[in-house]
Each structure stands twice: as C-alpha cells, then as structure tokens.
Amino acid sequence: MIFLFFLPLILLVLLTGLSFLMYAVYRSHPRDSRTRSLALSVMVLVILGMYLGLGWIFVAAGSIWKYPGVVLFAVVALILGKCLVEYLYTAPHLRTMHAVPLQDPQLVGLSREVASRFKIAPPAVYITHYEVPNAFTLGRKSQSRLIITDGLLDLTYDEVRAVFAHELAHIKSNDSLIKTVASVMRSILIFDPVIRLVYSRIYVEREFVADERSARVIGKPQDLVSALRKIYKDVLEFGEGLPSQSVLNYSQKIYKAESIRLQQGIPSDPILKNRFIVERKMMPGSVVMERVKRLSEMEKKIRKVKRLPKK
Secondary structure (H helix, E strand, C coil): CHHHHHHHHHHHHHHHHHHHHHHHHHHHCCCCHHHHHHHHHHHHHHHHHHHHHHHHHHHHHCHHHHHHHHHHHHHHHHHHHHHHHHHHCCHHHHHHCCCEECCCHHHHHHHHHHHHHHCCCCCEEEEECCCCCCEEEECCHHHCEEEEEHHHHHCCHHHHHHHHHHHHHHHHCCHHHHHHHHHHHHHHCCCCHHHHHHHHHHHHHHHHHHHHHHHHHHCCHHHHHHHHHHHCCCHHHHCCCCCHHHHHHCCCCCCCCCCHHHHHCCCCCCCCCCHHHHHHHCCCHHHHHHHHHHHHHHHHHHHHHHHCCCC
8 A cells, every 4th residue: 555655655656757857858958849849748648647647646655645646547538538539530620710721733743742741641721701811730640630721822832832731741740649638738737827828838839849840842932931021021010919900990802913912813701710720820929920030031041052062
C-alpha cells in the first residue's frame, strides 16, 4: 500500500522536474521555434501526466481522499476522449463553419501541387462563406481537410500557393494533434493558468515553424509576407490583441486586378459573422509583425544565395 502511494508521488516529482526543464529549454532558445514548440509539446503531455499522478496519489491515500482522485481520473479520461473525437472526426467542425467541398479545379489542383512538394497526401479542400481571407486545416495527416474562406479569393495565385504551403506545413508536422490536446485541456482545465499560457505559446511557435517550412519548400517567402499583410490588413490600427469585432467591421473591399476573384469573375458576398473562424485565427499584431520580419529575413538570405557565383 505504501508502495502504491510513493510510486505516483515519485512520478509526480519527476514530471514536475521535467516541466521545469522544458521551460528552461523553451527560454534558452528564443529564436529556435522548432525547439521551443517541442519543449511546449512535452509540457502539455507532462501537465496531463501530473493530473493523472495527482489523482493516483489521492486514490492511493484512500478514505475520503479517493473521491478527488476519482474526479481527477475522470477529468483526464474526459480530456483524452474529447481529444480523440476532435482529432478523428472533422465533420462537426465542417458543419459548424458551413463549409462545403471546393469545386474550383484550379485551386484544388494548386493544393495538390503544394501537397506533392511536401510529399504528403493532398487534403480535401473546403470553402466557407466568410469575406476575411483565411485558411486552416483539420484532421490527421492521412485524412486532412483544408478549409479556405471566400475572402482568400481576393489574393493572387502566388499568395494563395504560399498560404496553402503554410497550412500543409502544419499537416506535414501533424500539428493538429498536439494543438487539439492543448486546446481541449485549456477548455476543460479553465482554472489552470499554466496550460492556458502553454496553449497560447505553442500556437504561436507552430506558426513560426510552419512559416519557415513552407517558405523553404516554395522558395518565395515574400509571397507569404504579401498574403499576411492582406489577411491582417493594417493590423496595428487595432493595437495588441486585434479584437474580433474590429476584424469583422474592417473593410475587405480592396481588390487587385490579379486577384483570383476578379480573374474568375466571382462576385463578393456580404460578410458573414463566423465567430468560429475569427476567434481561432486572429492573433496579436506583434506576432504578425514577427512573422513578417522572420520571413523577410529568409527572403534576403535566399536572394543572397542566388546571387552567389556558381563554382
């Protein structure tokens, strides 16, 4: 009985030490987003393990303490079950977003072209009625969904290719798995400030990693910079945090002659207030600026390499 009590206690101490170690790794690599996101991913799993270990301690203590232990076990089981459902089944999300299969052969072909560059299976492409340019992915790597908004048609083909590459970089890294776990933990463990902080940072770091990977595969970071500037148009006017309502009220009627919408003669539609999309995708202006800065630095390095004389 003593062994059953001290074993989870030792496990809890080890997990606590591991969480501090991962935090130290995260802090010591300010510009290495891959290492930082890996450290944060481990922290997500460690936090889940700590709740499990704490529940084990309570149950092993017996008497009245077993009841909070059972509650903690139930919470962990609820998190894992919800993660499994959200990760494997994308249909509920597609219904929530009113997303339908995209019929445009050029854009579907573009997604397949980008997928071939990443050497992954092409995702099923969906479109949802929302005028703010946006795109994101759902599902696991072997059965992914790429969702775009009507507003993305206001970008050029090169910009859309860059956006597709960014989203497929998430698929290549299987980001939806750890992001789903972190998101579900944040929604259930609403009293835990640590998981809320970890979730917000892992989301940002995975964006940096996807930017870098997509820019290297496509070879034109400036296309993604151009797309970001249109998606987050004049983001600094709204200040840090970028309120969702400000995005909804902001005019999206600035089109260019080379945009997909005008090339194909697709009419613009009134903005539909799809809160699901806005709340999930808009990020602080400082993060957008940092993404643009890093991509611009990559663009300069690529141009410098191209100018070097061949031996």
